[in-house]
Amino acid sequence: MLTPETLKSLASDSVHAGKAQVGVPVYDRAAVTPGIVHFGVGNFFRAHLANYVDRVLSLPENASDPQARQWGIIGVGLRESPRALRKAEDFVAQDGLYSLTEAATGGARDIRVLGALKGYLLAPREGEKVLALLASPETRIVSLTITEGGYNIDETPGPNRGKFRLKTRAVAEDLADSGHPKTVFGFVAEGMRRRRAAGLGGVTILSCDNLRHNGDVSRKAFLGYAQALDPELAAWMEANCTFPNAMVDRITPSVSQETMDRLNARSGLQDLQPLLAEDFTQWVVEDKFAAGRPAFEKVGVQFSDQVSAFEHAKIRMLNCSHLILSAAGMLMGVDLVHDVLAYPQLRRFVDDVLDRDVIPTLQAPPGVDLVAYKDTILTRFANKAMADQVARIAADATSKAQVFWTETVRSVLENPDHDPSRIITMQALLLELLRGRREDGTLFELEEPALDEAQLEIAHYEGLDESPGKEREVFTLPAFDSWRDLMTPELEDRISRERRRLRCLGVLEALAAP
Numbered sequence: 001m002l003t004p005e006t007l008k009s010l011a012s013d014s015v016h017a018g019k020a021q022v023g024v025p026v027y028d029r030a031a032v033t034p035g036i037v038h039f040g041v042g043n044f045f046r047a048h049l050a051n052y053v054d055r056v057l058s059l060p061e062n063a064s065d066p067q068a069r070q071w072g073i074i075g076v077g078l079r080e081s082p083r084a085l086r087k088a089e090d091f092v093a094q095d096g097l098y099s100l101t102e103a104a105t106g107g108a109r110d111i112r113v114l115g116a117l118k119g120y121l122l123a124p125r126e127g128e129k130v131l132a133l134l135a136s137p138e139t140r141i142v143s144l145t146i147t148e149g150g151y152n153i154d155e156t157p158g159p160n161r162g163k164f165r166l167k168t169r170a171v172a173e174d175l176a177d178s179g180h181p182k183t184v185f186g187f188v189a190e191g192m193r194r195r196r197a198a199g200l201g202g203v204t205i206l207s208c209d210n211l212r213h214n215g216d217v218s219r220k221a222f223l224g225y226a227q228a229l230d231p232e233l234a235a236w237m238e239a240n241c242t243f244p245n246a247m248v249d250r251i252t253p254s255v256s257q258e259t260m261d262r263l264n265a266r267s268g269l270q271d272l273q274p275l276l277a278e279d280f281t282q283w284v285v286e287d288k289f290a291a292g293r294p295a296f297e298k299v300g301v302q303f304s305d306q307v308s309a310f311e312h313a314k315i316r317m318l319n320c321s322h323l324i325l326s327a328a329g330m331l332m333g334v335d336l337v338h339d340v341l342a343y344p345q346l347r348r349f350v351d352d353v354l355d356r357d358v359i360p361t362l363q364a365p366p367g368v369d370l371v372a373y374k375d376t377i378l379t380r381f382a383n384k385a386m387a388d389q390v391a392r393i394a395a396d397a398t399s400k401a402q403v404f405w406t407e408t409v410r411s412v413l414e415n416p417d418h419d420p421s422r423i424i425t426m427q428a429l430l431l432e433l434l435r436g437r438r439e440d441g442t443l444f445e446l447e448e449p450a451l452d453e454a455q456l457e458i459a460h461y462e463g464l465d466e467s468p469g470k471e472r473e474v475f476t477l478p479a480f481d482s483w484r485d486l487m488t489p490e491l492e493d494r495i496s497r498e499r500r501r502l503r504c505l506g507v508l509e510a511l512a513a514p
């Protein structure tokens with residue numbers, strides 16, 4: 001197990017002779033106090049925000065600065081699944097320590113133990129501790145990686161579109177018993193209520209999720225909940241909390257047992273939660289922090305008031321093509337992103353979507369050449385050392401398609417002169433993915449938290465010829481919510497025909513012969 005004691009021996013390098021060089025925290029970890037509460041302690045957070053915080057703590061000029069040490073992170077898990085419980089136990093057993101292996105495309109690796117995570121709480125079991133922490137004067141940032149679909153915003157066309165959904169069961173339960181919340185919205189609102197009652201200031205609510213305008217979406221979600229609970233609290237939060245927009249980027253694969261063994265063999269550590277990420281990392285944030293922040297600008301974070309252009313470019317290019325490759329990979333039974341991209345048909349298809357459907361309607365962020373940006377993204381996808389799983393990316397495809405594809409689909413469909421064929425193929429790939437069957441006929445498990453039982457049944461519908469009426473039911477699925485107003489019967493027919501082609505020919509041949 002990776003413990004503070006292991007760190008001591010690593011630092012003295014005695015037990016470590018002959019193994020890879022492993023960096024350890026150079027700061028006095030015991031002196032680091034929590035200033036950030038983070039909801040959703042997934043791999044991406046551990047390799048991104050926690051890594052930036054660790055870098056700031058490691059700055060030589062911070063070694064003797066007590067202020068700089070006030071930015072430790074307490075992680076909060078919202079779920080109580082067996083996996084979440086194991087993770088919680090591991091974090092506690094290792095005192096929040098874990099190793100991060102950064103792997104470059106060329107194969108070079110850098111291994112460091114990160115120490116920014118100072119504690120971990122499981123909200124369903126330790127709710128009161130979480131609330132006390134949110135209400136503590138020490139807490140100044142509440143950060144989030146709660147997934148694209150986690151903000152509970154209504155995307156269905158109609159008067160409530162874009163609003164926080166108050167009628168979901170979890171939210172309704174929290175509103176009815178706000179002192180014992182279960183959702184992140186309930187926790188933050190109750191925490192802020194206590195801060196206000198204690199005469200404390202607000203916090204920065206910092207989304208680190210891949211959403212367009214993630215700060216604005218968080219504002220809508222957290223204030224939408226607070227408004228329903230107590231309009232005065234909502235007004236206080238609006239006046240005292242900030243919600244910076246941010247673009248976040250770093251490919252962080254899931255870690256299988258096999259990867260874990262490989263990482264540990266290389267590092268010589270017995271880390272229960274080792275992490276792998278590419279050597280690339282980017283974070284572009286609005287500098288709107290309500291109560292201070294770590295000196296992120298010294299460790300490569302870009303502060304900008306034009307975050308939106310960065311977000312759009314990243315989401316519409318990187319995440320959009322990631323989802324295409326993953327849907328194709330799932331259908332073909334090819335597990336890893338770099339292997340899918342190695343098929344010329346897929347490479348060409350993604351190139352074409354980006355060149356013809358995305359880049360022409362995208363505003364380049366300041367100082368960014370979109371063609372060079374595209375090349376960097378595809379080079380990153382080809383990084384074999386990542387062995388990034390298509391299943392990771394294909395999970396929650398319903399929410400992701402709405403976030404990653406909407407502007408592109410809309411701009412193509414709104415322009416009668418634009419060839420919609422690739423957009424049609426993308427939607428056909430998505431529907432085939434949601435059907436949950438590979439092209440060799442075998443089934444795979446869908447991870448679709450945004451779909452209920454009835455919707456899953458619709459998605460799984462097999463027949464494409466027997467009952468055209470029934471086959472059209474798939475277009476009621478929420479994946480289409482954000483562009484449903486642009487769907488026409490002709491378009492639906494073309495998507496259904498494309499699905500047939502994908503099934504008859506298989507993905508590669510269908511893409512080769514448009």
Ligand code: CS2
Pocket residue numbers: 210248249250251252318319322323392393400
């Ligand atoms: C992926 C992202 O899960 C997904 O949909 O596209 O996790 C991707 O790896 C990151 O956004 C990269 O920054």
